[in-house]
Amino acid sequence: MKEPLCSSESGLLPYRKKRSHAILLFVKVLLIGINAKFIQTNLAIRLLNAYIQTWLPAPVRNEITVQCCEWNINQSISVIIQGIFTGKPDVVLFSTYIWNKMYVFQIAEDLRKIMPDLVIGFGGPEVSWSCSAVFSESSAVNLIMIGEGEQTAVELLSALYAKEPLLKVPGLCVRGTGLPDSGLVITYTEQRSLLRTLDDIPNPYRNGFGDINPQNRILYYESSRGCPYSCAYCLSSIDHTVRFYSLGRVLEDIGFFLDEKVLLVKFVDRTFNLKPERYLSIWRYIRDHYNGITTFHFEIHASVLTDEAFEVMETMPPGSIQFEIGIQSSNPDTLRLIHRTTDQEILAHNLRRIPSSIHTHVDLIAGLPGEDFSSFKKSFNFAFSFQVDMVQLGFLKILAGTEMEHIAKTGGYAWSSRPPYEVLSSPDLSFDELIILKEIDHLVDTLFNSGLMVHTVRCLARMCGSAFALFEYLSKFVRAWFPDSDLFLPRRPADLFSCIASAIETLDMDHNSSEEPVEWLRYDFLLQGKPGLFPPWFTRRYDKAAHDDALIAHNLLEKGQSRRSAYSRSEFDQFAFTPENPPQPVLFVYPPSGSKEKKAQVLFL
Known part of the structure; x- marks a missing residue:
C-alpha cells in the first residue's frame, strides 16, 4: 500500500x-x-x-x-x-x-x-x-x-x-x-521578537513520525539556535544571539531517539561545541545509553575542543557520534577576510587527535576572497593530510543578506542569479579553474567520500606528492579512459576499479612502488563485497586451505552450517603492502543479505 x-x-x-x-x-x-x-x-x-x-x-x-x-x-x-x-x-x-x-x-x-x-x-x-x-x-x-x-x-x-x-x-x-x-x-509588519524559551517548542517527533520510517531517513534536531561567529558567507552570521534548549530537555529528546532506534540524528546547531560542560554532558549521555544503532551527527569547531573532550571521545562507542568540521581554507589572508580567525596549528593538532573510530567529515569552500588556484591547492592538500573519512569540496554561494553579498558586488565577483547563487568567477579564480575544481570534486566524491577506494587514494596521494596532484591527473585520465569522455556519468564500481588500475600503470613510479597501490586497490575491491567474477587486472593470491583454517580459527563455521555457506559470505587473499615483508593474509567476512551493516569485517591473520 x-x-x-x-x-x-x-x-x-x-x-x-x-x-x-x-x-x-x-x-x-x-x-x-x-x-x-x-x-x-x-x-x-x-x-x-x-x-x-x-x-x-x-x-x-x-x-x-x-x-x-x-x-x-x-x-x-x-x-x-x-x-x-x-x-x-x-x-x-x-x-x-x-x-x-x-x-x-x-x-x-x-x-x-x-x-x-x-x-x-x-x-x-x-x-x-x-x-x-x-x-x-x-x-x-x-x-x-x-x-x-x-x-x-x-x-x-x-x-x-x-x-x-x-x-x-x-x-x-x-x-x-x-x-x-x-x-x-x-x-x-512589526518585527518579531525571538522566542525567549526554546523549551516552549515540544519535541517535534514526540507524537509520532508520521509517514516517515526513522530507520531509513535522516532526522534533524536542534539543541540551540544562533551562532556567535561572523563568517561573511553565512546567513547565521547576521544574528549573533545564541539560545539553548535546556540540557535536561535535550537529554530527554536524545533518550527518545535512542528508544525509537532512529538510524541517524543530525544536530543542526551551527556550532555544537560552544559550551564544554554542556556538549560533554550530551556526549556522555549518548555513550552511557547507546543502543548500538543510532548515530548522532554534530557540526563542531575543532580548534576549541578541550583535552577533556578528547578524553570523552576515546570512550565513545564506535558509530555513536560523527563530526562535520568546516576548514573552508588554510589561507590566513582568506580566513581573515571572511572573519574566521582559526589558529591553523591548533586546528591541525586537534584534527589529528580525533579518534579514528569517529567518522569525520571536513569542508572546504572554493571561491572565497583572496584564494586563487594555487592557494586552493594548498587548502585541499591541508584538508586531505588528516585521516578523515570525507573531504567535502563546496563552492561559494553568494547569499542575499550576508556580508559576502556586499564583498561580491563591490569586488569583481560573478555568480548565478538563480539558486544556489553559486560563484562563476572571482577576482582570484577564473571559470576555467572552477571547472577543474568541479571535476576534482566529483572524483573525490566518487572514489573517496563514497568509501569505494579510500586506501588506494591515500596511497596514490602519498606517491604523487599530494592529493590535489593525484585528482588533477585522474580527472584527465578518467575522461580519456571511458569511450564517452563523460567524467560525470555514473559508472559501475567494477568499471571504476578497472579504470584506476589502468591509471596506476601510467603513473611515473618505479616497479616496486607501483605494486603497493595495486595491492591497496585489490584490498578496496574485496571490501566492497563478495566478487562474482575477478576482473583481469586482479591477481589473486588465494589459498583454499588457509581460507578454511581462518574460518575455523575465528569460529565462522558454526555448528550445522555448511562450508559452502561460510565461503559464500567470506573471501581470502594475501596482500604485499610492503615489498620487504611477506604478503599479509586477510579474511573478509561479509554481512548477511538484507543486513543493515554494509561493511565487510576485516580480519588480518
Missing part, C-alpha cells in the same frame, strides 16, 4: 468541509517541506506544527486541522501539485530553502491558477531577507513569514480564524492584506 504524502498530527481534527460559521475563514492548513533528497526530512515544518499544537488557542485548534506534507525535488512538480490539491487546503505555508526555491515558486504559481482563493505563504532563509524581491518574482504568494516562525504561525492562524487584519501580526511581510486579490502594496 502506498504511503500517504501528508500526515495529520494527533490532537487535530481531520479535514471536513467548510461550515457557514460567521467567523470561520478556513479549516485546513498544510505545512509543506520539499527536501533535496528522499532520505531527508524537514525539521522546520515539524517545529511549527509542534508549537501550533501546543500554543494555538483551543477554540481555533478545535476548528481546524494542520498537516505536515513532504516531497522532494526529484519528484515531478505535477505530482506535488496533485497531492496538495487533493488535500483541499485553505492555507499552505512553504518551507523555502536554496535547494527548493524554484520548485516552490512554480508550485505556488500553478496552485494559484487552480485554487484562486488559497492563502499561500512562504517562510525560511531563502525568502526572509529579500521579501520585496520575492513578491516581484512570485505573483502567487500572499505573505512571507520573516525569521523565526513558531509564534508568527500561531498568531497568523489565530488572525485568519478570527478575520482579524494580518497587518497586526508581527513577523510578516504581506501583499495587500495578506489574502488573495487584496491589493498589491507590500507591507512589513
